[in-house]
Structures are given as C-alpha cells and as structure tokens.
Amino acid sequence: MIDDAGTYGSPVIRVRDLTVGLTHGDQKNVVENVSFEVGPGETLCVVGESGSGKSVTAFSIMGLLQKNALEPTSGEVFLGDENLLQARPERMRQLRSARMSMVFQEPMTALNPVEKVGKQIEEVLLLHSKMGAAARRQRTLEMLDTVHLPDPQRIYDSFPHQLSGGQRQRVVICIALILEPDLLIADEPTTALDVTTQQQILTLIREMQERQNTAVLFITHDMGVVADIADRVVVMRDGNVVEVADKETILRSPSHDYTRMLISSVPSLVPEPRQPLHTETVLSVAGLNKTFQKKRFLRSASEIQAVADLNLTLRQKEILGVVGQSGSGKSTVARCIVGLEEPTSGDITICGDRLQGARSAERRQMRRHIQMVFQDPYRSLNPRVKVGRSMVEGSTNFGTPHDAAMGRAEELMELVGLSTAALDRYPHQFSGGQRQRICIARALMLEPAVLVADEAVSALDVSVQEQVLELLDEIRERTGVGILFITHDLRVAARICDSIFVMNQGRIVEHGPAEHVLGRPEEEYTQKLFEAAPGRHWDFRNFCPV
Structure with a gap:
C-alpha cells in the first residue's frame, strides 16, 4: 500500500542485476543485468515483444527455469530478506504458493484435466497447512465464492473442461492466492480472453490485491492492460531493461525509441472511414x-x-x-x-x-x-x-x-x-x-x-x-x-x-x-x-x- 509520503512500503521482491544464460554454449545471455523491485500493494507491469526475456525473468524468480537449459549466472533476487537464487529446491517448494505464486497464460494447461477443480485447490492447503479435510473443503468453497464464481459447490465438483476459459482462470487465481502470498506473478493471464472476461479477471486481481496487500508482477504485451492496471512499468528488449518509469510517464512521454514503437503499434479503437465496396x-x-x-x-x-x-x-x-x-x-x-x-x-x-x-x-x-x-x-x-x-x-x-x-x-x-x-x-x-x-x-x-x-x-x-x-x-x-x-x-x-x-x-x-x-x-x-x-x-x- 502507498504510505503518507506517496510511496510503497519495503519491497516485497527485489531483482538486482539478474543475468540468465544458456547452460550449454557461449551464446548471448537470455536475460542480462535486469533490475527492478515491487512493493506491497503495487502493480508492476513488464512489457516487451516475444523473446524480450519477460517470462524468463519471472521463471527465474519462481525457480522454474528449465533444468539443463537455462540458469541464473549472476545477480540477486530477494523475496523479503531471502535471496531466492541461493535457496535450495526444498526451500523453493516451501516458498511457492505460501509466499509467492504464479498465474500462467493458459489455464487449461495449468490445471490437471483428470482431477476435479476442488481437489486441485485443496492440494495447496494439503501441502502448506495443517488443516483437516473439512476445513480445507470449507476454505476452498469460500475462496471460490471470493473470486465470484457462480455456484461454488458445482465448480468444486467440476473438471476443468466443464468450465469456461474465464472460470478456469479464476480457479487458477484461487490456487495462487488461497494462502495469501506476498507476491503474485501473472504471466499474460488475459491474452486469450475476450474483453469482458478480461476486464473481470483484471478487476478480480486488483480486488484480491487490495484485500491482501499483494505485490503484483504483471507480464503483458497489451498496452491497454498496462493503461488500466499498472502503477509502474518495466520495458524489456532482447533480455535487457530499456526503460523503467511510472505508468503516466511511460504512456505520455516515453524516453526510449523502442517504448515509443511499442505504444504507437497499439491500434486505435476508432476506425478510419472506409469507402464502401461494390465488388462481387x-x-x-x-x-x-x-x-x-x-x-x-x-x-x-x-x-x-x-x-x-x-x-x-x-x-x-x-x-x-x-x-x-x-x-x-x-x-x-x-x-x-x-x-x-x-x-x-x-x-x-x-x-x-x-x-x-x-x-x-x-x-x-x-x-x-x-x-x-x-x-x-x-x-x-x-x-x-x-x-x-x-x-x-x-x-x-x-x-x-x-x-x-x-x-x-x-x-x-x-x-x-x-x-x-x-x-x-x-x-x-x-x-x-x-x-x-x-x-x-x-x-x-x-x-x-x-x-x-x-x-x-x-x-x-x-x-x-x-x-x-x-x-x-x-x-x-x-x-x-x-x-x-x-x-x-x-x-x-x-x-x-x-x-x-x-x-x-x-x-x-x-x-x-x-x-x-x-x-x-x-x-x-x-x-x-x-x-x-x-x-x-x-x-x-x-x-x-x-
């Protein structure tokens, strides 16, 4: 949350000079000297073209880089006072969901297609809490209601394929936030959704963020989404950060040519007049x-x-x-x-x-x-x-x-x-x-x-x-x-x-x-x-x- 001085509290996540390289070969680093931080209650949007290093940066924070392919070679990633790059795999498993969570782009691949939704949400509680079966079920139903899913009991007993895309993404958000983590990373969570469902998901993330004072790292290529939800923006290109500023500065007066190109590529909502066609x-x-x-x-x-x-x-x-x-x-x-x-x-x-x-x-x-x-x-x-x-x-x-x-x-x-x-x-x-x-x-x-x-x-x-x-x-x-x-x-x-x-x-x-x-x-x-x-x-x- 913003304090009386208009700033956010101590950063939840601090990335300092993060460099990620290929495990084999001497090719150029995939991510190089990336630095940013996100405070509690703040939404930081990371934008850039495909291949700019946005998702690799997020996966580095979560400890989800593909083994024997990519690895951090230098830099620091602090979640609070703990350097995640030095944490053992067992510790990273403890931190995931409990203190940091991630929502992926495609909810159908993030959910197990042969297991009911309720059990998948409960699994987080089973692994990270001492709740009994009845308490886990009750907490899951409460969370389904919190994210405004209709008829939580029916959703609980449904398989992922029985839900719409927007409903599946709400379920994934349930899984990510049920333990009230300090950090939520959202990697293109609304790209495949229509505008009304997208608006609902963005509103939901903001609502949950305000309720839990969560720091949100939001990865997107949609500048319209940036205009609606961002507090600050990081612009990435070819694995490097080219510009960091508050949303108003980025959208009104971007300093880097690449940022200006990205923003000017966004189509207008107002169509240009076209001559009627009289072809066959x-x-x-x-x-x-x-x-x-x-x-x-x-x-x-x-x-x-x-x-x-x-x-x-x-x-x-x-x-x-x-x-x-x-x-x-x-x-x-x-x-x-x-x-x-x-x-x-x-x-x-x-x-x-x-x-x-x-x-x-x-x-x-x-x-x-x-x-x-x-x-x-x-x-x-x-x-x-x-x-x-x-x-x-x-x-x-x-x-x-x-x-x-x-x-x-x-x-x-x-x-x-x-x-x-x-x-x-x-x-x-x-x-x-x-x-x-x-x-x-x-x-x-x-x-x-x-x-x-x-x-x-x-x-x-x-x-x-x-x-x-x-x-x-x-x-x-x-x-x-x-x-x-x-x-x-x-x-x-x-x-x-x-x-x-x-x-x-x-x-x-x-x-x-x-x-x-x-x-x-x-x-x-x-x-x-x-x-x-x-x-x-x-x-x-x-x-x-x-």
Missing part, C-alpha cells in the same frame, strides 16, 4: 443454424443452439469482422463455413456454388476457394516436416505438379516477407509472427476467394500483430481475396475491418460499416463490449488520454 460477392451465408447435442449419463440429451439464423455476405477485397464474447458462436460460424462442422440447416454459397447438397467430389473442389488461418501457428504446422513440404501439400493433392507448387510457394514466401530459404527449415526455427506469416502463405497456395482468419493475431505481441495486419491488408488488395476476420479484440477489428458483425449467444445483434458499429454502437451489448476494452480512454498513437 464471394461468400453468402443464409439462415445458418448449428445445434449441438449435449449428452448426459442416464439422462436425455439436451440441445445447445450455437448459431441461430445467421445471415452474412462477404465481397471480394472486403475484410468482414465477426466480434463477440467467448461462446458467442464466432468460431462455430467459421468452422461451418470451411466445412469443419456440418450446419444443422441453412445455405452457404462460395463463388456462386452452393455447398449444401453438393456431392463429395464437388465439395472437395469448392473448398479450394476457401482456406483458414487458425489462432495458434505453433499447432498449425507439422513440426516434423519442413515448411516447403507443408506449403505444397494442398496444391499437390489437387493435382499441381510438385515443381510448379514449389514455384508458387517461393512467390508466396516473398509476398509475406520471408525469404525462399525458409522453405527448407522446420517450424521451430521461426518466431511466432514468422510462423503465422507461413500459415497465411500456405492458405494462399490454392488461390482462395475467401480467407477465414480465426483469432489469427490474438497470440502475437503488438508490433508483430501490426505487421501481420498490414500483411493481410496488402494481400487482400493484391489478390482480391475476401477475408472473414474473427476476433475478440475490438482494437484489431477497428484497425483492419471494413464492416463488423457483432455476435451474442449465436445471433447477430448488430452489423454495419466498422466506423458506425464501433464508432457509434447502437445496441447495449456492443456498447458493453466497447466499455470493457482495456485502455479505452487512451489514444496510444498520440501518447495521450482521450
């Missing part, structure tokens, strides 16, 4: 419905209406955005359109050909005209084959000679800003942004009329995100492809989309030109989405509040 229609969806059967043991199946009576039209060279909360039906629409799900009813027409009722061979030919770019480029490419082979696979399956397909692949590599030498390398040899460029190039191999991008930039940091958005803008102008762009990020939608469809509970609740839907939203649901957008009161390109 490449995709038409009419009356689309998708119902899932939810089977229950010894009970009759229930129905879930994922998409209800949806109509949309996509024109050549148009980027049509579909936005909404998680569970609104956005991805189900995309999967129905590309043929990964069979619609319950409705018509999908691609380049004048009706998909429903077509024979298998006809459908196969029609699907040449529509391709998809997924959210996670790590899982979109086969890690065991070289990029070139992944690129040409689709074309050769449709009868294109191998040499011709490779020639086309080389052209597309250059189009997406990569060298042709990339075709002879494996996916793990590229950064996340480069992998997404490769996925876009692969999707263009068959010269589609429609490109479906499902959260294609949500996992990328702001500077790489801007590069990919510019690439998509350039590609639609050069190739004429129509892009169905699915996103939960309203800034991204404002940056790139010509028109916007807003979905809620499987239905379109508002649609129109982007400048109207996002600039002057009429529906209450759209207005709530806009109000939940992080940093909505800041114009990052001009370094000032709006």
Whole structure:
C-alpha cells in the first residue's frame, strides 16, 4: 500500500542485476543485468515483444527455469530478506504458493484435466497447512465464492473442461492466492480472453490485491492492460531493461525509441472511414443454424443452439469482422463455413456454388476457394516436416505438379516477407509472427476467394500483430481475396475491418460499416463490449488520454 509520503512500503521482491544464460554454449545471455523491485500493494507491469526475456525473468524468480537449459549466472533476487537464487529446491517448494505464486497464460494447461477443480485447490492447503479435510473443503468453497464464481459447490465438483476459459482462470487465481502470498506473478493471464472476461479477471486481481496487500508482477504485451492496471512499468528488449518509469510517464512521454514503437503499434479503437465496396460477392451465408447435442449419463440429451439464423455476405477485397464474447458462436460460424462442422440447416454459397447438397467430389473442389488461418501457428504446422513440404501439400493433392507448387510457394514466401530459404527449415526455427506469416502463405497456395482468419493475431505481441495486419491488408488488395476476420479484440477489428458483425449467444445483434458499429454502437451489448476494452480512454498513437 502507498504510505503518507506517496510511496510503497519495503519491497516485497527485489531483482538486482539478474543475468540468465544458456547452460550449454557461449551464446548471448537470455536475460542480462535486469533490475527492478515491487512493493506491497503495487502493480508492476513488464512489457516487451516475444523473446524480450519477460517470462524468463519471472521463471527465474519462481525457480522454474528449465533444468539443463537455462540458469541464473549472476545477480540477486530477494523475496523479503531471502535471496531466492541461493535457496535450495526444498526451500523453493516451501516458498511457492505460501509466499509467492504464479498465474500462467493458459489455464487449461495449468490445471490437471483428470482431477476435479476442488481437489486441485485443496492440494495447496494439503501441502502448506495443517488443516483437516473439512476445513480445507470449507476454505476452498469460500475462496471460490471470493473470486465470484457462480455456484461454488458445482465448480468444486467440476473438471476443468466443464468450465469456461474465464472460470478456469479464476480457479487458477484461487490456487495462487488461497494462502495469501506476498507476491503474485501473472504471466499474460488475459491474452486469450475476450474483453469482458478480461476486464473481470483484471478487476478480480486488483480486488484480491487490495484485500491482501499483494505485490503484483504483471507480464503483458497489451498496452491497454498496462493503461488500466499498472502503477509502474518495466520495458524489456532482447533480455535487457530499456526503460523503467511510472505508468503516466511511460504512456505520455516515453524516453526510449523502442517504448515509443511499442505504444504507437497499439491500434486505435476508432476506425478510419472506409469507402464502401461494390465488388462481387464471394461468400453468402443464409439462415445458418448449428445445434449441438449435449449428452448426459442416464439422462436425455439436451440441445445447445450455437448459431441461430445467421445471415452474412462477404465481397471480394472486403475484410468482414465477426466480434463477440467467448461462446458467442464466432468460431462455430467459421468452422461451418470451411466445412469443419456440418450446419444443422441453412445455405452457404462460395463463388456462386452452393455447398449444401453438393456431392463429395464437388465439395472437395469448392473448398479450394476457401482456406483458414487458425489462432495458434505453433499447432498449425507439422513440426516434423519442413515448411516447403507443408506449403505444397494442398496444391499437390489437387493435382499441381510438385515443381510448379514449389514455384508458387517461393512467390508466396516473398509476398509475406520471408525469404525462399525458409522453405527448407522446420517450424521451430521461426518466431511466432514468422510462423503465422507461413500459415497465411500456405492458405494462399490454392488461390482462395475467401480467407477465414480465426483469432489469427490474438497470440502475437503488438508490433508483430501490426505487421501481420498490414500483411493481410496488402494481400487482400493484391489478390482480391475476401477475408472473414474473427476476433475478440475490438482494437484489431477497428484497425483492419471494413464492416463488423457483432455476435451474442449465436445471433447477430448488430452489423454495419466498422466506423458506425464501433464508432457509434447502437445496441447495449456492443456498447458493453466497447466499455470493457482495456485502455479505452487512451489514444496510444498520440501518447495521450482521450
């Protein structure tokens, strides 16, 4: 908490000249001479591009660096008066959860999928307290209620896959804070969440912090989040700290060129006016419905209406955005359109050909005209084959000679800003942004009329995100492809989309030109989405509040 002099109390965590190097080899240090501190009740945000050393620094504090790969080579990390770099593994196990905890980016991988949520939370109490079974259960239920989870008893008895992403992240926060640690490290905990759920999680962390006077080290690449929650900011690049200052100084008058680049890369929430397109229609969806059967043991199946009576039209060279909360039906629409799900009813027409009722061979030919770019480029490419082979696979399956397909692949590599030498390398040899460029190039191999991008930039940091958005803008102008762009990020939608469809509970609740839907939203649901957008009161390109 801030004292009468306007400063925080004695630091909870002090990092001094931390350097982390590779266990083998003489390559450059991954983290070098990093220093900062976090006081009780303070939120320190650490920002920077992927590979800047943010997570390595956090893992060094928690003692979670990969063994035989990375190790601290110099520096000090004090939790209170104790140097964590000198602590034995047994002592680090005692400190984790009890005095310092961590919330990871993906809650599904942080939770055991075959164990009920309640038991996973209780495990912390079992290891670090002398509570009996009844007391542990009661404390767990109280904590579930504290983080505003509905029906704590049901959540307690649920498996992770039975909860939404936001609910799973609340469970992870329960595990992290149930022992009221002095330090909470949050590593991109809201990146994959929609804006309303993200706002709820950020509010929850702040609420728990104020209640327990916790020091929070918050790692993020989202400058909107920084604007909403940070007290001070550390900017990292290539393993080094390039700037440290309070939030107002960083956002209003950053001193380092790199910081200015990061902030200016954040898209505005206000779309620029765009001329209406009068090109030919490449995709038409009419009356689309998708119902899932939810089977229950010894009970009759229930129905879930994922998409209800949806109509949309996509024109050549148009980027049509579909936005909404998680569970609104956005991805189900995309999967129905590309043929990964069979619609319950409705018509999908691609380049004048009706998909429903077509024979298998006809459908196969029609699907040449529509391709998809997924959210996670790590899982979109086969890690065991070289990029070139992944690129040409689709074309050769449709009868294109191998040499011709490779020639086309080389052209597309250059189009997406990569060298042709990339075709002879494996996916793990590229950064996340480069992998997404490769996925876009692969999707263009068959010269589609429609490109479906499902959260294609949500996992990328702001500077790489801007590069990919510019690439998509350039590609639609050069190739004429129509892009169905699915996103939960309203800034991204404002940056790139010509028109916007807003979905809620499987239905379109508002649609129109982007400048109207996002600039002057009429529906209450759209207005709530806009109000939940992080940093909505800041114009990052001009370094000032709006």
